[in-house]
Amino acid sequence: MTITALSMQNLLSIVIAAAVTTIATAHAADTPWRPRKAVELVIGAQAGGANDRMGRVLQKILTDSNALAVPINVINKPGQGQALSVAYLNTHAGDPHYLVVLGSSWVTSAIHAGGGPPHRDLTPIIKAFDGDLVMYVNTASPMRTVKDLATGLAKDVGGHSFAFSTSAGNSSHIALAELARMVGADARKLKVVVNASGSITATQVAGGHVSAGISSSGSAHAMSSTGKLRLIGALQAQRLPLLPDVPTLREQGFDVVAPTWFTIFGPRGITPAQAAYWEAVFTKAMRGAEAKKFADTNNWSIDLIGAKDLPAVLDKEYARLRKTLAELGMVQ
Secondary structure (H helix, E strand, O other): OOHHHHHHHHHHHHHHHHHHHHHHHHHHHHOOOOOOOOEEEEEOOOOOOHHHHHHHHHHHHHHHOOOOOOOEEEEEOOOHHHHHHHHHHHHHOOOOOEEEEEEOHHHHHHHHOOOOOHHHHEEEEEEEEEOOOEEEEEOOOOOOOHHHHHHHHHHOHHHOEEEEEOOOOOHHHHHHHHHHHHOOOOHHHOEEEEEOOHHHHHHHHHOOOOOEEEEOHHHHHHHHOOOOEEEEEEOOOOOOOOOOOOOEOOOOOOOOOOOOEEEEEEEOOOOHHHHHHHHHHHHHHHOOHHHHHHHHHOOOEEEEEEOOOHHHHHHHHHHHHHHHHHHOOOOO
């Protein structure tokens, strides 16, 4: 074979290899992203609480529907008002196989820490649920209504103790502070216990370790259904559908409403296509019968806000909570 023929053969091989590479690259670029390994859904609270129940129902929906070709595992990382779960998530920056469920108390944790809107350090995926909050006491307590509790606060703000989760200054804490302020008590002198989940709060109240507690009705259900807790008020605009006999605080003369919500985020650094994939997956899951059943059973409502609009909503919520906490003297 001549040198010229050999050169032409090499050139042809190079051209073919380049064409194959180009076609493969173009095909890869056109292929939508999908998870390639097991997914971790991180929960910033202990098992049994509202955040945990949400994470586990999403795990069940995605598993039962075969929405993913890989396993999805729920991992609990409680502590520091959900901040530990966020820190853990961002040890996997840029990896879309890690997601986190965060409740609204995560925002107030950031406010108390002196930071700005915390969602800016994550990748927004979707807001999923609006939650509920109820106030309760031990069934042996002499307090039978919110008015009884408020009267006690007016006489001695430090005479009662209150438990809630997952961070100081969250919606539950704000509600207690507003109630104290309405009866002329110093909200800064409230005796509070902050727990890692609402189910722990319910157990503490049922055991007589604290005077009253606030949590989701789902977290209180195990204790209230066995007669160990008395629900005395719902911190909602209207009575809860499954608890029609529990009056709101407004009905009892105290204009206190405590909105709570739950969102899903990815770590910082994932691509728009990866975030869009997860938004589509969770949107489909939330629109199914299982998610509606879960919401109805827990006195929650489904409120989907996607990645495009979620940052502005969270900025607004951060500003609202920051202003409320400042007015109550709970932050500078």
